[in-house]
Amino acid sequence: MVVAELAQYVATGLLVGGVYALMSIGLALIFGVMRVVNFAQGDFMMLGMYLTYFYALAGVDPLLGALLTIPPFFVLGWIVHRGLLARVTGGGDPQRQMDAQLILTLGLSLVITNATTMILTPTPRGIRTAYATQAFTVGPILLNEARSYAFAMALVLAAALWLFLTRTDAGRALRAAADDPEAASYQGIDVRAMHGLAFGAGIALVAAAGGLLATYYPIEPSVAVNFIVLMFVAVVLGGLGSIPGAFVGGLVIGLVQSLTLLALPFQLQNTGVFIVFLLVLYLRPQGLFGRRARTV
Amino acid sequence: MPSHARSWLAIAAVVAFGLVLALVLQERYHHRVLTLVFLWAAMGLAWNIISGYAGQISFGHQVFFGIGAYVTVLLVVKLALTPWIGMGIAVAVAVLAALLIGLPTFRLAGIYFGLATLAYPLIFRIVMDWLGYQEVAIPMMRERPAWFMQFSEPRSFDLLALGVLAATLVLSRAIETSRLGYRLRAVKENEQAAEAMGVDAFRAKMAAYVLSAAPAAVVGAVYIHAILFIVTPDAVFGLLVISQTLVVSLVGGIGTLWGPLIGAAIMVPVSEVLDSTVGDRLPGIQGVVYGAALMLIMLGAPEGLYWRVRQAVRARAERRAAPARAVTLPPMDTTPASAPTSTVLLEVRDVWKAFIGLQALSEVSFDVREREILGVIGPNGAGKTTLFNVLNGFLLPDRGTIRFRGETVTGLRPSGLCRRGLGRTFQVVRTFPRLSVLENVMVGAFVGERAVGRARAIAGDALSRVGLGDRADAFPGGLTTLELRLMELARCLATAPRLVLLDEPLAGLSTDGVDVMIAMIRRVRAGGVTVVIIEHTMQALLRLADRLLVLDQGRRLAEGAPAEVTRNPVVVEAYLGKRWLARMGTPAC
Known part of the structure; x- marks a missing residue:
């Protein structure tokens, strides 16, 4: 029976981890291409939850609603990049430019969280679905239906991103711009457009993840804070900027959260996550998948 | 220096102005805003020590603010200990925490450091919740209110906060003008160059971290007594604290003590006024204003208001262009002398170094004798710069030993080697x-x-x-x-070196420049300093070097007097080429 219980915790952790994985690859994509840690990532996720909620009010099933967040958020991300991030120059010093962009996203995050609180009130909302309280039974293990669907959708979207990056010309150009912006620009790749594409796609992915999360998680403006930290951990775990790494990182976070509950009370479930985070930083700062850059 | 005196005067003027405001203001609410300006300016200054001077952006500095608040309040609650003493204990705890956090975290660089610092306040928050300290109120002490920092007169809090601010300003100024201040700026500008110049970057950062933790703890303790009265994990370890700190510092400008002061003087009153006028209708207005301020400053003046204004003033004052001129060396002051001695200064034995998929150095052994000029030559990728990086401690050799002045120095940090008398320059000049x-x-x-x-x-x-x-x-x-x-x-x-490693000091120089540099290097040796020099221009090296060491594909190919080495057929084959031979005339066979 101990084995069954353990299996149940592992299964629950992986299901939740799938959605973490999806939101984290959005962050990893942005960092990988632009070298900017986007502090507002959690806020776009929160906005994605709200959009899915409003879709649901209009009668759209949230699983479809999550998908339908992708086009508007891609456009929003592109606009935010073009209108804000791309305007930060840093006086020609790339390091200063990235620092300034990071602080800019921090400001953006404060604005989004608080403006949402002002407009939509802090009251938590939820989407009722028939499947939120149902579960599939696999042997001795119960799999919550909402989480299972969310997990499956997350896998599909992650696979779609992977295909885009590896099989299309635009995806290859994006990776080239990530590897070496200067060389890419000599090859005729518009690096600024690639940054806009990456930011738009990264935002769209995290918004969709928010939509999936909304099928089983309360929707409120302050939700961003809790998840941005989990995303950071997942991305660092996977090696900053590595997309497969961030995906596995997200799954690991879900697992760690779930398994922490075996040993510690509920309010300490994120302690396990932070301890894993710090251990990885100390022992393997390049992440589980990253390669250490030469320093000299 | 007059500029120093001016800075101290300016600090005195700021404190005097604060004092006047504290005495003149009447309304309770105005005093509250004034206290907040002082406290956030002090918090910004505390953050500025590690993130501004040392350039290590910390997103978790509220951890020390929270420690200051919790330790002081818990001491009052549990032991009825006055916060005046409790603050001192809180500072000690914060300093200890800074050491424990810094020790592992400063192994990380750049954004990794920043992200790691995020985790600490979150952990504290969870732990405080778990310990049952979700809400700790300061108990009322009616008998001895002043002894327990419970003033009814709001001016008292103004003065207390002003005292904290004044102390933090003095601390910041003292750091700015000390050896530590210069070293921190060097680490921020170019950590590797700083290390090579004898700055132990890790120790400098630790010192800055500890020095920035202490005032943050004091601010936290005072903030609780002046403003909050109840400490909750979210209020002291939460994101709002670090956001406010970042806003006042970044808007004003970091790396100077005036930045956080200016930022607080502008941002705190603006957000307080908005909060008191429309805050009940629009509960998130403060956050929106702070966020918008961060965005606007990053778009318009990312270096902050102080630097922007200063730059504008300077540009007006300094319109006169510096005249272009040729460098001429001053007349020689020492008698040229001192041929190389036979004493071995640097002893390299069987050094190996591999990178992923590349053997950069294999089995390299040689001696450097006191007061000689040893030239290191070899084709591109021969391992010359890698050799220097191993010699001055940037890289750890996989195998082998290096002895300098009779002491085994393998594995020492560059700063340690520099302090022992081993200096270096870089192939691409690394300035601050x-x-x-x-x-x-x-x-x-x-x-x-x-x-x-x-x-x-x-x-x-x-x-x-x-x-x-x-x-x-x-x-x-x-x-x-x-x-x-x-x-x-x-x-x-x-740095008063005994031996200098010069990595292609002639690269990119004109013919005249090469002459000046060569004369300069000769003088360095005449002054008693041993020189090891990497150079591509064979002609120049022949004018300079007493001996040559030839590297090829990470191995020592030859070593000896220049005339000997340049005639060595193996060297000619690997590096110099047949045309060299033709130009140099027939070698003696």
Whole structure:
């Protein structure tokens, strides 16, 4: 029976981890291409939850609603990049430019969280679905239906991103711009457009993840804070900027959260996550998948 | 220095102005805003020590603010200990926490450091929740209110907060003008160059971290007693604390004590006024204003208001362009002398170094004798710079030992090697761009000298010796290649080295420049310093070197007197080429 219980915790952790994985690859994509840690990532996720909620009010099933967040958020991300991030120059010093962009996203995050609180009130909302309280039974293990669907959708979207990056010309150009912006620009790749594409796609992915999360998680403006930290951990775990790494990182976070509950009370479930985070930083700062850059 | 006196006067003026405001203001609400301005300015200054001066952006500095608040309040609650003493204990706890956090975290660089610091306040928050300290109120002490920092007169809190601010300003100014301040700026500008110039970057960062934790804890303790009265994990470890700190610092400008002061003086009243007028209708207005301020400042003046204004003022004052001039070396002051001795200064034995998929050095052994000039030559990728990086401690050899002045130094950090008398310059000059030429050299001078005044004199002297005496106040960005190379050499000489490693010091110089540099290197040796030099131009090296070491594909190919080495058929084959032979005439066979 101990084995069954353990299996149940592992299964629950992986299901939740799938959605973490999806939101984290959005962050990893942005960092990988632009070298900017986007502090507002959690806020776009929160906005994605709200959009899915409003879709649901209009009668759209949230699983479809999550998908339908992708086009508007891609456009929003592109606009935010073009209108804000791309305007930060840093006086020609790339390091200063990235620092300034990071602080800019921090400001953006404060604005989004608080403006949402002002407009939509802090009251938590939820989407009722028939499947939120149902579960599939696999042997001795119960799999919550909402989480299972969310997990499956997350896998599909992650696979779609992977295909885009590896099989299309635009995806290859994006990776080239990530590897070496200067060389890419000599090859005729518009690096600024690639940054806009990456930011738009990264935002769209995290918004969709928010939509999936909304099928089983309360929707409120302050939700961003809790998840941005989990995303950071997942991305660092996977090696900053590595997309497969961030995906596995997200799954690991879900697992760690779930398994922490075996040993510690509920309010300490994120302690396990932070301890894993710090251990990885100390022992393997390049992440589980990253390669250490030469320093000299 | 008059500019120093001016700064202290300005601090006194700020404190006096604060004092006047505290006495003149009447309404309770105005006093509250004033107290908040003082406290957030002090918090910004605390953060500025580690993130502004040392350049290590911390997103978790509220951890010390929270420790200050919790320790003081819990001491009142549990032991009825006065916060006046409790604050001291809180500072001790914060300093201890800074040591424990810094020890592992400063192994991380750049964004990794910043992300790691995020985790600590979150952990504290969870732990405080779990310990049952979700809400700790300060108990009322009616008998001795002043003893327990429970003033009914709001002016008292103004004065207390002003005292904290004044102390933090003095601390910041003391750091700015100390050896530590220069070293922190050097670490921020170029950590590797700082290490090579004898700055133990890890220790400097730790010192800054501890010094920035202490005032943050005091601010937290006072903030609880003046403003909140109830401590909750979210209120002291939460994101709002660090957001507010970042806003006042970044809006004002970091790396100077005036930045957080200006930022707090503008941002705190604006957000408080908005909060009191429309806050009940629009509950998130403060956050929106702070966020918008961060975005606007990053878009418009990412360096902050202080630097932007200063730059504008300076640009107006300094319209006169510096005249272009040729560097001429000052007359020689020492008699040229001292042929190489037979004493071995540096002993390299069986050194190996591999990178992923590349054997950069194999089985390299050689000696450097005191007061010789040893030239290191070899084709591109032969491992010359890797050899230097191993010798000065940037890289750890996979195998082998290095002995310097009779002491085994393998595995020492570059700063440790520099302090033992091993200096170096870089293939691509590594400057501290936002330090003046004189200050660049001072960083080197601090190796042997703690006092700023004397380090300045040593640096000035080193600059005159390389002929850059009149460029002391310029910034590296305005220097020619030759001047940059000479500045780097002066910086290295200011560390009072016994041996210098010069990595292609002639690269990019004109013919005249090469002559100046060669003369300079000869003088360095004449002054008793041993020189190991990497150079591509064979002709130049033949004029300089007493002996040559030839590397090829990471191995020692040959070693010996220049005439011997250049005739060695193996060397000719690997590096010099047949045309060299033709030009040099027939070798003796």
